[in-house]
Amino acid sequence: MKNFLLGTVALIALGATVPALAADMAARPYTKAAPAAYAPIYNWTGFYIGGHVGGAFGGSNGFLGTNNNDGDGRFLGGLQGGADYQFAPNWVLGIEGQYSWLGSNNNSVAFTGAGAGYAYTHNQRGLGSVTGRLGYTWGPALLYVKGGYAYSDYNESLTFGGVPQPFSTNSSHHDGYTVGAGLEYMFAQNWSGKVEYQYYDFGKTNFVTPAVLTQFGSTRNDEHTVKAGINYRFNLGGAPVAARY
Template structure:
């Protein structure tokens, strides 16, 4: 009987040891990956909402169409560098639709002269400004937009030493692309067509009528507040 009890005890010890050894050979579950808190900035798209201000530089080319009794109708074509400032406010209506209002002011160098019918006529514009609405579609940090609104420019006409100047009101339409370089800095490239209509100038008792249509391409960098 004692032999049987000893045999049973030995069998129990052997079974327990074998079970432990088998369990050790089985694949063990991997340690869970460490978790880290996720910043909202990591998962959220770029927010275009807010005010901004920047500087721009570009190229403009325009056509002055002038009419008078001594000269008849003729054109002066001018082109040159322009540069200035812009600023405005954007609002995101959805994660993709962005609308805003923007103002621009550029110094320009659009001047040309022609001698017609023995009269030397110089036409020029030294600055222009716009107040435009913007509507765009955002792909996170990339924005495609259209723009349009009011345009203003100075127009100067000089004929044989007599000079007159006017501030012309017109309209503008354009489009552009803009990208966010960081949370606060954006860069853009845009094109705009500007039409300033017809203005009358009195030069030494002679009436000259001049209208300007202008094209501009500008690159700009802005700070988003």
């Protein structure tokens, strides 16, 4: 009986001690879960508008036996707008319209020999194009090729001894084609910059009248251009993100 009473007293004492010890223990600190890391996903789908500057360099294959400065470089500046669609998932398909104003070239051709006294002037004032483009993107960079319809905005004249003369050529050379390639980089939300090369070809010009100028063959109407531009992009819905833990 004595042992039973001693055991009971010990259990009661232990029961009173455990809660006190638990109360004296420090509370477990709260640890906030580590935030998820976010990696940006660049979305090229949407419409855009922008501007560009650069230089244009004409071909050097002019009329036979003439003094021709087609190859001289000229400043250009203009506007562009278009739309892109990203798919599969790193390919980008798009369409773009572009117009570039050209600095004056004073491209006057002085004929020699039988054509001495005649001077032909072809003043190209602008270049336009409507092109499709296909690109491959990795992150913020887009490498692309483009091609399509081109338009040449120009006027032309023929003089003899400084006096305007009637003339005709094989056809109008306002319409042609263009091809090119470039690199575009999305440097901020909704903003991208690009550099590109573009070649324009409007065919060859041959004189039909006056007959004396037909012997001088033809001149090719083409331009090589280098441009740097910037675009503002719509409908991207901000820069979408994906969690990466």
